Amino acid sequence: MRIDLHTHSTASDGTDTPAQLVRKAAAAGLDVVALTDHDTTRGHAEAVAALPEGLTLVTGAELSCRLDGVSMHMLAYLFDPEEPALLAERELVRDDRVPRARAMVAKLNELGVPVTWEQVARIAGDGSVGRPHVATALVELGVVPTVNDAFTQDWLADGGRAHVEKHETDPFEALRLIKGAGGVAVFAHPAAAKRGRTVPEAAIADLAAAGLDGIEVDHMDHDAETRARLRGTAKELGLLVTGSSDYHGSRKTCVLGEYTTDPEVYGEITRRAFGAFPVPGAGGA
Secondary structure: OOEEEEEOOOOOOOOOOHHHHHHHHHHOOOOEEEEOOEOOOOOHHHHHHHOOOOOEEEEEEEEEEEEOOEEEEEEEEOOOOOOHHHHHHHHHHHHOHHHHHHHHHHHHHHOOOOOOHHHHHHHHOOOOOOHHHHHHHHHHOOOOOOHHHHOOOOOOOOOOOOOOOOOOEOHHHHHHHHHHOOOEEEEOOOOOHHHOOOOOOOHHHHHHHOOOOEEEEEOOOOOHHHHHHHHHHHHHHOOEEEEOOOEOHHHOOOOOOOOOOOHHHHHHHHHHOOOOOOEEOOOOO
């Protein structure tokens, strides 16, 4: 089995619609794919409707969190999307995205970059607006050559000249909410230092004690040495190890199935979850 547990669609900051994403996942030879858009589940229904035969969909979301002033992301799998407490927190985070993006546009204008809110809103479309949409605007204007080049201290990285903080959930509260909604929690790309400051790895032990299920080890932003170190941490703490592409369509260079999750780990995730169940494809439209 080939299992990719971290992808994004146009429901957040990917460039493929949920329907396009699941079709591409099947074409890439995946058996299981998780749709984990940022702080939203809006793409799930479309993905389910289009799910090709032979492909299983894991519903999820990537939750924006902050620990001691450092941003981090928590992948939540197979939770009940209508559970009130987690739904309210996702909406709180999502509703802060527009004023935050507008503030980043204002900062860029102050730096002499002629980006407009209308340009960013066009790029975001119906998705949850975020930094990748602002970064894409910078690419369109020729300010930077690629989206990744916008995530530096010169521009949009944490603490960068045009960075603006947004509401982010305390990760211990996120764990409580995910568990309360019947989901499984995995710390996404915990050592992706190229994105900015990372949470100290010592904090993973505290998160594990609070109910963290696993850490995303095999990821494009982790080199071989980092992956080996994180595997050791996971073994020491009894955490699951996942791997995934973090696919965003054409917005990033990663491809579907670039990194995958062991079938036994996937089986354990499905056994622990009780908020939702994986959806087997029956030949979507």
